[in-house]
Amino acid sequence: xxxxxxxxxxxxxxxxxxDLRRAILGAALDVIAAEGPAALSLRDLARRAGVSHAxxxxxxxxxxxxxxxxxxxxxxxxxxxLKEAADLxxxxxxxxRFAREHPAHFQVMFxxxxxxxxDLELTTGRALxxxxxxxxxxxxxxxxxxxxARLAGVAAWSLAHGFATLLLSHNLxxxxxxxxxxxxxxxxxxxxxxxxxxxxxHAASAGPx
Amino acid sequence: xxxxxxxxxxxxxxxxxxDLRRAILGAALDVIAAEGPAALSLRDLARRAGVSHAxxxxxxxxxxxxxxxxxxxxxxxxxxxLKEAADLxxxxxxxxRFAREHPAHFQVMFxxxxxxxxDLELTTGRALxxxxxxxxxxxxxxxxxxxxARLAGVAAWSLAHGFATLLLSHNLxxxxxxxxxxxxxxxxxxxxxxxxxxxxxHAASAGPx
DNA sequence: CATTCGAACTTGACACTGACTAGATTGCCT
DNA sequence: AGGCAATCTAGTCAGTGTCAAGTTCGAATG
Numbered sequence: 329x330x331x332x333x334x335x336x337x338x339x340x341x342x343x344x345x346x347d348l349r350r351a352i353l354g355a356a357l358d359v360i361a362a363e364g365p366a367a368l369s370l371r372d373l374a375r376r377a378g379v380s381h382a383x384x385x386x387x388x389x390x391x392x393x394x395x396x397x398x399x400x401x402x403x404x405x406x407x408x409x410l411k412e413a414a415d416l417x418x419x420x421x422x423x424x425r426f427a428r429e430h431p432a433h434f435q436v437m438f439x440x441x442x443x444x445x446x447d448l449e450l451t452t453g454r455a456l457x458x459x460x461x462x463x464x465x466x467x468x469x470x471x472x473x474x475x476x477a478r479l480a481g482v483a484a485w486s487l488a489h490g491f492a493t494l495l496l497s498h499n500l501x502x503x504x505x506x507x508x509x510x511x512x513x514x515x516x517x518x519x520x521x522x523x524x525x526x527x528x529x530h531a532a533s534a535g536p537x
Numbered sequence: 538x539x540x541x542x543x544x545x546x547x548x549x550x551x552x553x554x555x556d557l558r559r560a561i562l563g564a565a566l567d568v569i570a571a572e573g574p575a576a577l578s579l580r581d582l583a584r585r586a587g588v589s590h591a592x593x594x595x596x597x598x599x600x601x602x603x604x605x606x607x608x609x610x611x612x613x614x615x616x617x618x619l620k621e622a623a624d625l626x627x628x629x630x631x632x633x634r635f636a637r638e639h640p641a642h643f644q645v646m647f648x649x650x651x652x653x654x655x656d657l658e659l660t661t662g663r664a665l666x667x668x669x670x671x672x673x674x675x676x677x678x679x680x681x682x683x684x685x686a687r688l689a690g691v692a693a694w695s696l697a698h699g700f701a702t703l704l705l706s707h708n709l710x711x712x713x714x715x716x717x718x719x720x721x722x723x724x725x726x727x728x729x730x731x732x733x734x735x736x737x738x739h740a741a742s743a744g745p746x
Numbered sequence: 747c748a749t750t751c752g753a754a755c756t757t758g759a760c761a762c763t764g765a766c767t768a769g770a771t772t773g774c775c776t
Numbered sequence: 777a778g779g780c781a782a783t784c785t786a787g788t789c790a791g792t793g794t795c796a797a798g799t800t801c802g803a804a805t806g
């Protein structure tokens with residue numbers, strides 16, 4: 329939201345913006361959160377930052393590059409959030425919280441058609457996040473669940489991802505109402521995973537990471 | 538571009554295309570399934586159908602109208618598929634199958650930023666689908682599940698939607714591998730919902746949360 | 747301190763897109 | 777047949793992403 333159009337009398341950023349990359353990213357996140365990735369325009373972002381229309385292209389090669397940078401940053405943030413999860417259920421709650429706190433990142437992260445799939449920062453960020461997710465699942469023992477632990481991870485991920493996605497697309501406004509979504513999800517996950525032996529209480533032997 | 542005789546070579550569609558609306562829809566579904574909704578261009582669709590660049594605008598007012606029509610059609614198809622579900626788990630399997638068989642519809646249906654929210658066909662289609670989903674959940678009894686039946690619906694929908702979404706975005710290529718996704722989901726749903734009393738058969742009641 | 751050098755940014759241009767308008771063509775209906 | 781409404785064409789306008797070439801500035805180098 330930087331309101332400074334750099335209108336002269338700005339000795340520290342007369343020509344160079346100073347932190348244009350961050351300014352563009354921030355504006356892009358605002359637009360995406362409000363109107364979706366489709367409504368994003370590089371020229372509009374440049375206008376908001378008070379720079380010329382082609383300035384963004386110097387920091388992000390093109391539109392896809394900007395989206396890819398956002399997705400990579402999102403995976404990094406998600407990995408950091410998941411890394412501190414106590415157990416699988418907590419990881420799910422953190423997943424939902426991440427989607428609510430960073431809706432723009434979340435949307436872009438799972439829109440592969442908008443990203444440069446072979447980007448280095450993106451792939452490493454994604455690897456970090458999947459590692460964090462995998463370690464959260466590591467506390468699950470196959471005999472407790474009845475199926476492959478990998479499948480338990482798929483189940484947990486699907487539940488959290490579906491809940492987060494439906495939440496962001498306003499498809500749960502009715503059922504969830506004004507209740508705290510994270511609390512609703514916690515109830516859901518507890519009920520579904522409890523009797524399946526995934527409550528995480530007795531699986532403390534396998535620490536995180 | 539094209540000179541005088543233009544398309545010709547098509548005796549059965551000299552001036553009027555015959556079924557341009559369906560042709561545009563079909564081409565749009567192909568493009569979306571292959572490259573996502575962002576890569577969709579009305580002019581490109583017109584080119585594929587061999588008509589002028591403004592012809593699609595008569596059938597769908599604008600780009601948003603086209604996407605909205607696709608979403609409405611998708612909700613209708615989904616409602617039809619869910620209506621024949623035997624129980625909640627079967628409904629989930631059908632949900633996943635729908636996403637795999639109609640990936641373009643599925644993507645657009647849950648991208649509210651691309652749609653005209655107050656469109657009549659869209660809202661009625663969505664109502665049909667949610668009714669079908671609700672009736673699939675109606676077999677669930679609260680005392681069997683430990684929580685509100687409405688929340689059971691949210692859980693089931695989240696699981697199926699998350700699985701389908703991750704599948705379409707190629708995030709489950711590793712875990713699922715070459716196995717049949719619907720079979721994997723059936724296993725997942727069975728394991729998660731069995732002990733929670735949602736298998737479709739009556740299950741033993743148990744203590745609350 | 748002066749020079750150079752490269753990164754950050756600007757300017758200008760091109761092809762493309764969605765949206766709008768007016769007009770041409772066609773099939774259908776009475 | 778005549779007319780009418782749906783269908784499609786053709787032209788235009790503003791907006792967009794991207795490329796190429798210039799311009800400005802900070803900082804390292806001599």
